[in-house]
Amino acid sequence: MRRTDREETLLTYATEKSIETGEIPLEEGWEKLRENGICVLVDILQGNASDRRPFGNKGYVSLYTISYRMCSNAGLYDHSKALYDRTKDEIEHVLQHYVVPELNKNKYADEGNAILNKFSHHWENHKVFVKWMQQLFRHLDNGYIANSSISTITSVGLKLFFDIVFVQFKAEVRESLLNAIDTERDGINIDQDLLRSCVEVFPVMGLSSKCTTLKTVQSALNTQPDLSVYESDLEISLLKRTSDYYARKSRVWLEDQTTPEYLTRAEMALKAERNRVKRYLHPSTQSKLLCACEQELLQKYKGPLINHDQSGLRSLLAEDRNEDLRRMFNLFRRLADGLSPMALMTKKFVQSEGNKLLQERRDLIHSLKSKGRKLSSNDPDLIDQLMTLHSKMSRLVLELFDNEAQFQRALREAFQEVMNADTTSDDSNVELLVVHTDRILSGKLKLDEEEVENRLEHCIQLFQFVSDKDLYAELYRERLAKRLLSKKYTSIHAEKSMIVKMKTQQGAPFTTKLEGMVNDFTVGSYQLSLFNSFSFLS
Incomplete structure (x- = not known):
């Protein structure tokens, strides 16, 4: 019909x-x-x-x-x-x-x-x-x-x-x-x-097996589900199969690929799993699914990946592989203790680079000594190089490692070791830093006001790692006195700016004598100018 x-x-x-x-x-x-x-x-x-x-x-x-x-x-x-x-x-x-x-x-x-x-x-x-x-x-x-x-x-x-x-x-x-x-x-x-x-x-079956008040099929689909059936009859097996799958894949990738290549694969796999949840799995599965992937792809092999001789973190740092460094950080931060080995390797890298600079200076001193010559403490190379290294690594920690506390600590500890390891008994890093600061403030480097301020900021960054700050203060006072007495200084403003930076680092007592010297000099200069003006009028 x-x-x-x-x-x-x-x-x-x-x-x-x-x-x-x-x-x-x-x-x-x-x-x-x-x-x-x-x-x-x-x-x-x-x-x-x-x-x-x-x-x-x-x-x-x-x-x-x-x-x-x-x-x-x-x-x-x-x-x-x-x-x-x-x-x-x-x-x-x-x-x-x-x-x-x-x-x-x-x-x-x-x-x-x-x-x-x-x-x-x-x-x-x-x-x-x-x-x-x-x-x-x-x-x-x-x-x-x-x-x-x-x-x-x-x-x-x-x-x-x-x-x-x-x-x-x-x-x-x-x-x-x-x-x-x-x-x-x-x-x-x-x-x-x-x-x-x-x-x-x-x-839906989890809900339907227990609920007796469902009005419509659509309401059953939209109601907060009972996930007991989903978890017991699908999710547990899914997580096990996921672990097995990536356990096989990770072994193959580790043998055949460099660390950056492996981590690129891992990143793509995690993205694919997130899309998988979005397309056809229940949202509650995402964290558990990603955890299973991370365990097989990252947790098991974080040591070999980070410490790989040819392509591990040290190589990435040395070669400025910023994209790969960022990827490594983003992946290993997902693990409970994934960043600790990265921070440790970063510390070792900075120590190695710093010690390399110290050794180059030792070699230069030894070479000159064999020729009956001596390297002047006015030589700026070492401090300039240490500033460059610190600036580079600070920027890397900030931009690629999100200024994470473990990496800040690693950088600080590495530079504390380097800055307090003198090249020779007669060649003190503290003295070199004071001399370098003196060259800036005395105008020997021919810098404009902005450049002076920028250089002083680099100096104070290295200053914070110096252990014997009393020695630094003593040497700094001597150089300051010479600049003031000889009137060979860039500006009183620059002198005060550097003292304020030290005061911020160490507190008011540390800079009391320095502030007194500058204030006395300023007052004396002012009184002298008044006297000269009076004499001229007379």
């Missing part, structure tokens, strides 16, 4: 029954509902009908009117319980006679995604089927079911899918899902929509 003819017949029947005051007999009414409603819907979902719209407006209104009239009279004429039970039986019948046999055919199919395709197909159909069953008998939810404290039609429909389909086929579906995910990890495209449809079932 064509849909339009069926609708007209139903409408006539429903209208006549509405006018009459008598009951709609159970078997008569059920036959109308089943033949013109449930069977039509099943045929469409099974693909046996060309019209994908189950009912027109007239058809739906007529079916609902019939079912409502069968339950609207109290006493002997109220068929609510019978309709509720038969609705449940129809849903169970469809699952047992249509869904289970077809899934059994594909249970051991050679095609990798056969079971997933069928499982997804029947799940999507089941959602539509339950939706329409709830629509046809919605009045039961609002009346009989609410008054009897029993499961709603939606809850019944989803629970039946759990009991009849999900429990029977979850193992095969899970295995096919995990195989498909590994296939995607190998770089082969898969149907992500298919996986999303299949994965969706697991959290």
Whole structure:
């Protein structure tokens, strides 16, 4: 029968029954509902009908009117319980006679995604089927079911899918899902929509296995899920397969690739896993999935990767491989103690570079000594080189390592060692630093005001690492006195600026004598200028 003819017949029947005051007999009414409603819907979902719209407006209104009239009279004429039970039986019948046999055919199919395709197909159909069953008998939810404290039609429909389909086929579906995910990890495209449809079932089943008050299928999909089924029947196995997969991959990558190449692969893998969660896994899986990846890709091999002779952190620092350094930092910061070995290696690198500069000066001193000559303390090279090294590493820690405390400490400890390791007993780093500062403040370097301030800032940065600050203060006072007495200074402003920097580092007592010297000189100069002015006027 064509849909339009069926609708007209139903409408006539429903209208006549509405006018009459008598009951709609159970078997008569059920036959109308089943033949013109449930069977039509099943045929469409099974693909046996060309019209994908189950009912027109007239058809739906007529079916609902019939079912409502069968339950609207109290006493002997109220068929609510019978309709509720038969609705449940129809849903169970469809699952047992249509869904289970077809899934059994594909249970051991050679095609990798056969079971997933069928499982997804029947799940999507089941959602539509339950939706329409709830629509046809919605009045039961609002009346009989609410008054009897029993499961709603939606809850019944989803629970039946759990009991009849999900429990029977979850193992095969899970295995096919995990195989498909590994296939995607190998770089082969898969149907992500298919996986999303299949994965969706697991959290919904957790809710459906316990909740009896679900109003609609959509509300079941939107309600905060019960993840117990998802976690026990999918997530645990997913995490195990993920660990196994990346355990295999990491061993191969470690043997064949440099540290930057390996970390690039690891970064791409973590990004892919995040996208995987976004596309078809439950959001709650992300942190656990990434943790499993990080354990296999990073935690197990952080030592070999960081300390690799040819391409580890030391090489990256030496070669200014900023992009690779940033990647290493971003990856290892994800681990509980991932930055500690990086900070330690950074400290060793800075110590090595600093000690190399000290050794070069020792070699130069020895070479000149063998020729009967002596290297002047005015030679600026070492302090300039140490300033350059500190500036470079400070910028690296700030920009690439987010100024993280462990790297700040590593840089500080490294420079403390270097700055307090004199090249020879007669060649003190403290004296070299004081002399270098004197060259800036005495105007010997021909710098403008901004350059002077910048150089002084570099000096104070090295000053903070000096252990014997009393010696520094003594030598600095001697040089300051000479500059003031000989009037060979860049500016009083620059002198005061340097003293303020030392005061900030060490406190007021440290600079009391220096401030007194500058103040006395300033006052004396002012009084002398007054005297000269007075003498001129006289």
